[in-house]
Amino acid sequence: MKITAIPQLYRNLKRWREILTVLRRYGLADWLSRYQSLPFRDSFKDASGVPLSQYSSEERVRMALTDLGPTFIKLGQMLAARPDIVGPQLGQELKRLRADVQPDAIEKVRETLTKELGAEYLKQFQFIDPIPLATASIGQVHRATLNDGRRVVIKVQRTDIERTVRQDMEVLGGVAQLAERVEGFAVWGPCQIVAQMSTMLQRELDFGRERQNLEVFGEMLASQSEHVVIPKPIRELCTRRVLVMDELAGEPLSSVLSDAHQDRRQLTGKVSAASNPHHLSESIARIYLTMIFDEGLFHADPHSGNLLLLDDGRLGILDFGMVGRIDETLRETIEEMMGCIATGDQNRLTRLIRRIGDTPPTLDESLLAIDLAEFVGTYGRQHLSEFDLTGALNELSDILHRHAIQLPSQSALLLKMLISLEGTFRELGASFDSLAIVHQFVRKSMLRRLSPRRRIRQARRIYLEAEHFLELVPDEVLTLLQQARRGEMRLTLEHQRLGPTVNRMVLGVMASAVFLGSSLLLAMKVPPLLFPERNFLAMHEMSILGMLGILASCSVMMWLLLAINRSGHLTRNNED
Template identity: 90%
Template sequence: MKITAIPQLYRNLKRWREILAVLRRYGLADWLSRYQSLPFRDSFKDSSGVPLSQYSSEERVRMALTDLGPTFIKLGQILAARPDIVGPQLGNELKRLRADVQPDAIEKVRQTLTKELGEQYLSQFQFIDPNPLATASIGQVHRATLNDGRHVVIKVQRADIERTVRQDMEVLGGLAQLAERVEGFAAWGPCQMVSQMSTMLQRELDFGRERQNLEVFAEMLSSQSTKVVVPKPVRELCTRRVLVMDELAGEPLSKVLSDSHHGGVLTVDATLDGERHQLSESIARIYLTMIFDEGLFHADPHLGNLLLLRDGRLGILDFGMVGRIDETLRESIEEMMGCIATGDQNRLTRLIRRIGDAPPTLDESLLAIDVAEFVGTYGRQHLSDFDLTGALNELSDILHRHAIQLPSQSALLLKMLISLEGTLRELGAGFDSLDIVHQFVRKSMLRRLSPRRRVRQARRIYLEAEHFFEVVPDEVLTLLQQARRGEMRLTLEHQRIGPTVNRMVLGLMASAVFLGSSLLLAMKVPPLLFPEQSVLGMKEMSVFGLLGMMMSFSVMMWLLLAINRSGHLTRSNED
């Protein structure tokens, strides 16, 4: 740890203790759960008195994040979108994370509104409901009415949440630096992961970004369909910590479905088979249009964020997290789906490696076997029987097993597709959602072959070639001039050479001590052991020589064991 990190460590010492106490508690419970016969195995219990050892490892991780507070809950929700890192099982468990936090008192909400909108903010409103409509880890929502009678909702950031997030991210940064020193964790790049999460959290803390997203999606969806509505923000009343937007009059689909079940049978007119079919198909087409036509998508399409409005239209909420994919990534996704359909496992393997960040130790033969099995399982399924969620989860499992990390936007897209498929299943969609996917893929493939795209591609290649031929001659001349003047330098950097050099130096020192000790013993340098009579054949043994021999022998044995543990003792166990 760097010296510059000491003030930060001291500043967050209390939070460090709290986090380590929670991690120690759940870590010990996880360790004890492996031993059925221990009498104190059930000593750690949750708030309801149930022993933690009775929960699965994934459930204990979720419970630990819940105990650690809002920042870690939000981080868990972000990790739920990265099944390539945490695996499908833990990812599915983390989706259950909900911020069970007490709402801020209305006095704190008013203080935030005064600070953000000014002392006269009440003159803009006829009424503000003191009871929150919804509460989350970062903010809470209140109903309100503007002076012109417009019904709105106010999303207000929680008091001191920015300071809490900053403090927790500093602690997580310290933990990530420690994890970088552990070979098993270092492969996942913990520091880079924490940095990405910190960026995502900072974006969610800025309600100004969500306001921009609302405006962009409103314009985009209005040109695509008149059956979709997103809340319209009141720009003059929006700041970094306050977001005022239209209230959509309707019910969340989660509530509609729960109210519609009676003995397991849907009975409400609004959710009859024909209307559910139409609603499900509309949702699928909207989200696939976002992906394949716009390259911009709403990242969390669960039932709570989708509203069924009174006029029958669909409302979409919560644009704090959106995803963007560029044309290259979109084309790669289209090619991957084509490879699955045609059974081209070699091409699919190359695409996975091209899109993802593969570790240097990747076993390509094992990856090819897993991909071949994946294609064999899902490539021959009929569209009506295709399990999109199962396919996406198995693909996530393959990525996790081979430590292949996806770019953040690719992982967000994967999470969105899994969530979308789950939403359509909850709706009981009576249509083939994969057939719609194939329609969009065929449309995208035709677009790729269009003359307009070819002209645009040729223009890009021409501009890049022009830049290349302008820059390269100067660079070549510079290299030739440096070589003529003898200024050419070649810098080689060997990874992980430090431990090797340390072991070599330690081995040389142990050998030198061994030789010196041998001389001390041979020359009988005092002080001596057994100077008068022989004991077990030993007489006049130099104390320093004997100690030196024992120390050098211990160091040599330790080096031998360390090299053996690293797997590089003999040629047969080299990577």
Template identity: 75%
Template sequence: MKITAIPQLYRNLKRWREILAVLRRYGLADWMSQFQKLPFRDRIKDARGIPLSQYSREQRIRMALTDLGPTFIKFGQILAARPDLVGPELGQELKQLRANVAPDPIEKVRATLAHELGDDYLEHFQFIDPTALATASIGQVHRATLNDGRQVVIKVMRADIEKTMRQDTEVLAGVAQLAEHVEAFAAWGPCQMANQLSTMLRRELDFGRERQNLEFFAEMLAHRNDEVVIPKPVNGLCTKRVLVMDELVGETLSVFLHKHADPSICARLSETIASVYLTMIFDEGLFHADPHLGNLLLLSDGRLGILDFGMVGRIDENLRETIEEMMICVGKGDQNRLTRLIRRIGEAPATLNESALSVDVSEFVGTFGRQSLGDFNLTDALNELSGILHRHAIKLPNQSALLLKMLISIEGTLRELGASFDSMQIVRDFVRKSMLSSLSPRRRIRQARRIYLEAENFFEVAPDEVLTLLQQARRGEMKLVLEHQRIGPTVNRMVLGLMASAVFLGSSVLLAMNVPPVLFQEATYLGIERLSLLGAIGIVGSIAVMMWLLIAINRSGHLTRSRDE
């Protein structure tokens, strides 16, 4: 840890203690769960009195994040969208994270509104409901009525949430720095991951971004106003910490399915949802990233309402083309091409076992690429693909991971509606559409223009770079850096072995010269006489170190065979 991080560590010392206490509690329960006959195995319990050892590891992680507070709940929700990092099982469990926090009292809400909208903010409203309509980790929602009678909802950021999350992100950055020194975690790039999560969290702390997203999606879907409704923000009353928008009158699809699921309405909603989200992905390259049943409403006039645009995914042209190629590969069963595309779209570690990856991809294509249309399950296929990425430590770009999560959520939503949603038929229809569009003159011209611009940039930059290298070589400033992977532990063991050998030899001299202080002034029954105390301690210590080194090398599997065998 850098010296410059010490002030942050001191400033967040209390929070560090709280976090370590929670992690110690759940970590101890996780350790005890491995021993069925441990007498005090069930001593640590949750709030309902159920022993923590009876929960699965994924459940304990979710519970720990819940106990750590709003920031870590939000981090868990973000990680739920990254099954390539945490694995499908933990990703599925983290989807259940909900902020179990009491809403801020209305006095704090009014103070925030006065600070953001001015002390005269009440002049804009006829009525503000003091009871929160909904509460989340970052904000809470209240119903209100504008002076012109317009029914709206006010999304207000929780008091002091920025300070709490800034403190927790600093703590998380410190944990990531420590994790960089653990080989098992270093392959995932903990510091880079923490920075990405912190960036996503800062975006969600700016309601101005959500206001822009609402306006953009409303414009994108304007031609479908008879089917889909996006809440319209009240621009004059929106700030970074306050978002005022139209209230959508209806019930969430989760409530609708629980009360009365009309098959005809479900079929119509399924068709609308599938059409809207496929249009977002493949026509616009911008999509709503969290389409679960709680964010989709059946309005009183029968239209579909979409809520919560705080998390939005974008797909650029290159990523869209790669996704199209991957779908074509799955449809055709081309595992070799699919393996190369996975390596292209993700960030593979230096230690990637390409043979094992090829085998996993071949099994994936063999399982899902040749299934009949009625048997194909897109969710299972995407979860299996996430598992392959996780096993081989291949990290996806944020936008690709959001798309993966959105596709899983959308099919889960459509299956909840009981629709006859044939995933493979849609994939194959899209494959045919993609193959035709790939041959269109417009797309070829666009690709040629992009290649021309990249080549032009290369030929502009390359001469300067070559001249710079030649000048550095002429001045003798060119350096060649060779880096050996995992050489640190090897060097440390070598140095420790040399030091132990030196101590052993030195201690042998002390014993031979009877250097005081000495033990046993007279001969004992073993014949030991005038034994140098320092020499004896050195001999025992050096032998212990040598034995420890021998055990460590043996455990690594490199004592009698090379790493490549």
């Protein structure tokens, strides 16, 4: 540990103790759940009195993150978007994470509004509902009415949430540094995950970014205003900690779905006949695929709680704190991957996954190719109307997790969004071919890739890069030649993961030296001696020190042999 980290550790000592208490409680419960006969197996219970040992491991992880507070809930929600890291089962469980927090008192909300909007902010409003409409880990939402009669909602950041997040991120940073030292965790890059989470939380804490996202998506989807509505922010009443936007008159899709589960033939009476599950699902699919394939910018959290069914039958989308962006190269790679699945080309699919993902040095390419061949054989032959998109995405996530292939953050966010979107379709019980719509957009994207305009733009980019390369290379070559002439060139070699190998080699040399020395002791009959008289085994005047040295060196060499065998590198057939 660096000496500069000591003040930080002391400052967060109380929080460390709280975290360790929660982890110890759920960790012991997880260990006890493996032993059915222990009398105290059910000693750890949740708030409702149910023994923790009766929950699955994934459920215990979710419950522990919930007990640890807002920052760890956000960590779980972020990991839910990374099934390539945590696996599809835990990722599915982490999607259930919701912040169960008490709302701030209205007095604290008014203090925040006063600090952000000024002491006379009440002159802008006719009414502010003191009872929050919704509460989350970062902020809470209140209904309000402006002086001109416009109905709005006010999203206010929770008191002291920035300090809490900063403290927890320091703790998580320390945990990540410890995890980097464990080989099983280091492959996933814990420090990188914490850094990404810190960036994401800083963005969510800045409501100015969400206001900007609302404006961008409002302009982007203006041509589809007959199908979708994005809340319009009131720019002059928005700050870093306060967001004021139009209220959408409707009800969450989750509440509509509860009625739809009871009777899938009809929705509630408030919904127009045009907005049946089939049309609604098709409209949602087209809106989100337009975001992905046409704009490269998408709303990353399309669960049923963030989707509103308005009174006029249109779709309203909420919560733009988390959005994803994909560049043209990534979008084209995704299109090629879908084409490989459709044509059954697993070799091309393997190369694309290696190109788009961060593969570990110990990747077994032959085993990955076998898993992808089975994946393509299962889903590449399915008819469009029978294609299980959720199953395909979850199985692909499981393959990536099994082979420790880490996707770029935006690719993982897109994967999570597609799984969440398909789950919403299933909840709606829609009987339409979602994959057929995907193929329409892919076909349109492929035609756009072949268009002369794109070819001209691509040729221009290649020309500019080649021109820059030709201008740069001669100077670099001359610099290298000058350094070589002056004898200033240096070659730096950095070894990775050679520590255990070097230690084994040194230990083997020492064991060999002890063996040779002990053999000399035996040959020269160095006292003290055993067997002064010759026995039936022909042993006579054996040096005790020599025998002990040979036994010790043989034991060390046998231990080294077993250790090398366990690592899988004993013969050439086991090499990576």
